Amino acid sequence: MGLNLVVLVKQVPDTQNITGEAMKEDGTVNRGALPAIFNPEDLYALEAALRVKEAAPGSKVHVLTMGPPSAEQVLKESLYRGADSVALITDRKFAGADTLATSYALKCAIETTGKYDIVFCGRQAIDGDTAQVGPQTAEKLGINQITCVDHIEQTDEDSLIARRSIEGGFEVVKSAYPVLVTMTDEGHVPRTSSAIKVMTYKNKKAGDPEIPMWSIEHIGADFEACGLKGSPTKVKEIESVVLKAQELQMIENSDEGLSNLMHSLIADHTLG
Amino acid sequence: MSNNIWVFIQQDDGKIADVSLQLVSKATDLARDYNSRTGESVQVEALLFGENIKGLAAEPVKYGAEKVYCVDDRRLKHYTPVPFTKVLIDLIQKENPQIILYGATTTGRDLGPRVASALKVGLTADCTDLQIGDYESKGETYSNILYQIRPAFGGNIVATIVAPEKKPQMATVREGVMKLNEPDFSRKGEIADVPSIVEDADCLTEILERVQQEKAVNLTASQIIVAGGMGVGTKEGFDIIADFARTIGADLAASRAAVDAGFIHKDHQVGQTGVTVRPKLYIACGISGAIQHRAGMDQSAKIIAINNDPDAPIFQIAHYGIVGEINDVIPKLKKAFTAKA
Numbered sequence: 009m010g011l012n013l014v015v016l017v018k019q020v021p022d023t024q025n026i027t028g029e030a031m032k033e034d035g036t037v038n039r040g041a042l043p044a045i046f047n048p049e050d051l052y053a054l055e056a057a058l059r060v061k062e063a064a065p066g067s068k069v070h071v072l073t074m075g076p077p078s079a080e081q082v083l084k085e086s087l088y089r090g091a092d093s094v095a096l097i098t099d100r101k102f103a104g105a106d107t108l109a110t111s112y113a114l115k116c117a118i119e120t121t122g123k124y125d126i127v128f129c130g131r132q133a134i135d136g137d138t139a140q141v142g143p144q145t146a147e148k149l150g151i152n153q154i155t156c157v158d159h160i161e162q163t164d165e166d167s168l169i170a171r172r173s174i175e176g177g178f179e180v181v182k183s184a185y186p187v188l189v190t191m192t193d194e195g196h197v198p199r200t201s202s203a204i205k206v207m208t209y210k211n212k213k214a215g216d217p218e219i220p221m222w223s224i225e226h227i228g229a230d231f232e233a234c235g236l237k238g239s240p241t242k243v244k245e246i247e248s249v250v251l252k253a254q255e256l257q258m259i260e261n262s263d264e265g266l267s268n269l270m271h272s273l274i275a276d277h278t279l280g
Numbered sequence: 281m282s283n284n285i286w287v288f289i290q291q292d293d294g295k296i297a298d299v300s301l302q303l304v305s306k307a308t309d310l311a312r313d314y315n316s317r318t319g320e321s322v323q324v325e326a327l328l329f330g331e332n333i334k335g336l337a338a339e340p341v342k343y344g345a346e347k348v349y350c351v352d353d354r355r356l357k358h359y360t361p362v363p364f365t366k367v368l369i370d371l372i373q374k375e376n377p378q379i380i381l382y383g384a385t386t387t388g389r390d391l392g393p394r395v396a397s398a399l400k401v402g403l404t405a406d407c408t409d410l411q412i413g414d415y416e417s418k419g420e421t422y423s424n425i426l427y428q429i430r431p432a433f434g435g436n437i438v439a440t441i442v443a444p445e446k447k448p449q450m451a452t453v454r455e456g457v458m459k460l461n462e463p464d465f466s467r468k469g470e471i472a473d474v475p476s477i478v479e480d481a482d483c484l485t486e487i488l489e490r491v492q493q494e495k496a497v498n499l500t501a502s503q504i505i506v507a508g509g510m511g512v513g514t515k516e517g518f519d520i521i522a523d524f525a526r527t528i529g530a531d532l533a534a535s536r537a538a539v540d541a542g543f544i545h546k547d548h549q550v551g552q553t554g555v556t557v558r559p560k561l562y563i564a565c566g567i568s569g570a571i572q573h574r575a576g577m578d579q580s581a582k583i584i585a586i587n588n589d590p591d592a593p594i595f596q597i598a599h600y601g602i603v604g605e606i607n608d609v610i611p612k613l614k615k616a617f618t619a620k621a
């Protein structure tokens with residue numbers, strides 16, 4: 009008697025390694041210039057699911073992502089690491105979705121997979137750092153959530169025990185299934201791809217039977233609640249961060265220069 | 281239609297989180313601004329849930345809350361998502377606030393999205409500024425709504441987000457980002473006891489163990505900070521920085537790279553994933569000035585940067601720059617200070 013495990017993964021622009029060309033003149037992000045990667049914490053979510061599967065034989069790991077067809081890459085990488093099945097939720101009508109509309113679509117997709125016990129997410133995606141999609145998906149499913157989980161300590165037939173980070177410490181909590189957990193990058197280091205699986209899946213494309221594409225109709229979602237229409241938040245404006253040009257005063261690295269600096273800071277009561 | 285501005289007060293083991301009181305303070309600014317723009321008289325109200333929490337209710341009042349809704353229930357002793365969401369949603373539906381602010385803590389970031397989802401309203405995470413303003417879109421004008429300003433894309437852009445169509449407008453804010461009002465111990469507020477609607481069946485999370493320690497340092501209130509980065513080189517190098525900090529009466533901070541290298545405890549980390557500080561003086565020693573570090577310190581009134589690389593980005597936000605080796609500059613600065621002070 010295994011468990012049904014669903015993992016939500018996202019393809020994100022690599023915002024941690026932003027180079028010059030990644031920002032356009034007008035201050036917007038040139039997504040094309042940023043490599044697309046597997047959201048780092050989602051790899052930990054996948055790893056946690058694969059470990060639960062190993063501990064509970066007969067379990068299945070089903071990986072879902074919502075995104076454009078190019079997001080097939082994260083699904084292939086999930087298959088390389090041991091996912092049993094994947095699906096790409098993709099539809100033009102999803103464009104412009106904020107976290108609320110995204111979590112609604114993900115909820116519909118999770119329910120489309122059938123009965124599920126644990127849903128795994130990353131704690132947050134590095135493109136927005138919002139950490140909202142996990143809890144919102146749990147709420148939409150009407151199930152419990154455990155956020156900021158470092159380790160799944162134990163899984164039984166009907167409940168799990170997880171250790172989560174809180175400010176200045178941790179909690180060990182227990183919840184019955186179904187439950188959604190969001191994983192941090194403090195846990196087990198994600199495994200690498202299996203060479204045999206890479207051979208099996210590397211030429212597959214979205215739309216092949218191994219990587220099915222699910223539309224709004226397929227997941228039974230209400231069009232009004234998807235994409236821009238289902239998104240209460242709007243971006244009013246975007247500014248690129250320009251370093252505020254200070255009146256930088258260079259201080260000579262000499263006894264005299266440093267002494268004068270200290271003197272002026274003491275004189276204006278910044279120091280002392 | 282109350283239209284009030286709410287702050288979720290986070291309390292753990294009978295202690296209110298600093299960020300909650302910072303948000304009460306910010307909410308008083310927003311309410312003042314909103315009222316002067318509209319002629320209405322909305323007020324700041326606080327939400328306090330827990331077990332035996334009545335004694336804490338006076339605290340948000342000192343910082344400007346007019347009313348504190350208290351829900352006392354042993355099942356709310358520690359935060360868990362389902363009971364807290366249920367209680368909060370019930371209150372929102374009864375009282376109809378226009379804005380709700382949460383600390384961007386593990387609790388606020390767990391609760392806020394769940395409430396937003398249930399009510400189908402917007403929520404903006406990790407705002408660094410909040411303002412009241414107008415918004416126009418497709419010929420419609422929305423007056424006096426909440427501007428939710430936050431960095432995005434790894435801090436490379438700053439976005440102003442609005443959620444004009446539905447109340448409440450909600451945001452989370454990290455500790456130290458908003459300034460605390462001077463507490464006014466003579467202020468009186470209304471304490472409203474709200475009966476709990478939590479049922480045992482809501483308690484889906486069982487807490488088996490809970491360990492929480494007070495932070496070793498609280499840099500958010502520091503006036504003078506000496507911060508060390510990778511450029512300090514070694515743990516022993518950090519002793520020199522620490523000694524200098526002690527001498528000039530400063531608190532000790534660090535970049536993430538210095539924390540990751542094991543030079544100092546994580547509680548000292550400044551930046552996007554650490555604390556946000558706004559001291560009178562910030563002395564950055566051997567810190568390159570990555571965007572994630574600047575996010576936590578660029579509001580400092582004066583910044584001194586010491587770095588052996590004249591092109592380090594930290595110089596672009598510094599007021600005083602010293603190009604040199606840490607091991608050389610710091611002892612000289614210490615000597616200069618001791619001679620003058």
Ligand SMILES: Cc1cc2nc3c(=O)[nH]c(=O)nc-3n(C[C@H](O)[C@H](O)[C@H](O)COP(=O)(O)OP(=O)(O)OC[C@H]3O[C@@H](n4cnc5c(N)ncnc54)[C@H](O)[C@@H]3O)c2cc1C
Binds near residue numbers: 534
């Ligand atoms: C999602 C995310 C969140 C992050 N959050 C944070 C955060 O909260 N806080 C944070 O600080 N960082 C954060 N970072 C990391 C950040 O990007 C930088 O890597 C980090 O701030 C670098 O620390 P540093 O300046 O000490 O080290 P380095 O970048 O290695 O810089 C060391 C500096 O010291 C100088 N130096 C070297 N030797 C000497 C010497 N002998 N004398 C004088 N100068 C010397 C060098 O010229 C260099 O400028 C985050 C990164 C990511 C991706």
Ligand SMILES: Nc1ncnc2c1ncn2[C@@H]1O[C@H](COP(=O)(O)O)[C@@H](O)[C@H]1O
Binds near residue numbers: 131134
């Ligand atoms: N488009 C998406 N498809 C699948 N999972 C997602 C998507 N967006 C967010 N998630 C999941 O939700 C987590 C939190 O994302 P965010 O709220 O954007 O920070 C991610 O780590 C993923 O596990």
